Amino acid sequence: MIFAAMVTLASCGKNDQVEFDEAFAYLSLEDGSSSQNIPWNSNGNLQTYYVNFVTPARKDAVSFSYVITTDLVEGLDYRKIATTSSPLTFQPGIYQMPIRIEWLRNPLDASASNTLTIELTECSDAGVRLGKPGPAERGRRLVITKY
Numbered sequence: 001m002i003f004a005a006m007v008t009l010a011s012c013g014k015n016d017q018v019e020f021d022e023a024f025a026y027l028s029l030e031d032g033s034s035s036q037n038i039p040w041n042s043n044g045n046l047q048t049y050y051v052n053f054v055t056p057a058r059k060d061a062v063s064f065s066y067v068i069t070t071d072l073v074e075g076l077d078y079r080k081i082a083t084t085s086s087p088l089t090f091q092p093g094i095y096q097m098p099i100r101i102e103w104l105r106n107p108l109d110a111s112a113s114n115t116l117t118i119e120l121t122e123c124s125d126a127g128v129r130l131g132k133p134g135p136a137e138r139g140r141r142l143v144i145t146k147y
Helices: 002-010
Strands: 024-028 035-038 045-054 062-070 078-080 088-090 096-103 115-123 141-146
Touching: 024 115, 024 141, 035 045, 045 062, 045 141, 088 096
Parallel strands: 035 141
Antiparallel strands: 024 045, 045 096, 062 088, 062 115, 078 096, 115 141
């Protein structure tokens, strides 16, 4: 009986909402992960990556700039869909926006890393953190590896 009481007390508050005192933005896949592997022979495989904005309600728009760095060849290995160009502007009430990349069939370059990295680089509001809170800035970068 004492054990049951201890387990009950220990689990109190585990489902409480976590509140943040600062706004932040991070990149993720739909499942929340920050990395993905794409088969080299994907052809026309359209993937959506998300910029997520965590903030209290705002009355002003906020823009986020991002860069794509890669040793893959645009037009041969992938194609960035033009409707998701940088910067992305979040109007009030919008908390998630997509970056879409179409993956194309192309043999791998054995001498390259075959990765594509999306990285948040700037926000129009200097008070917004890029990446999740904490020194590791998790979610500031999203890495996709073609294998």
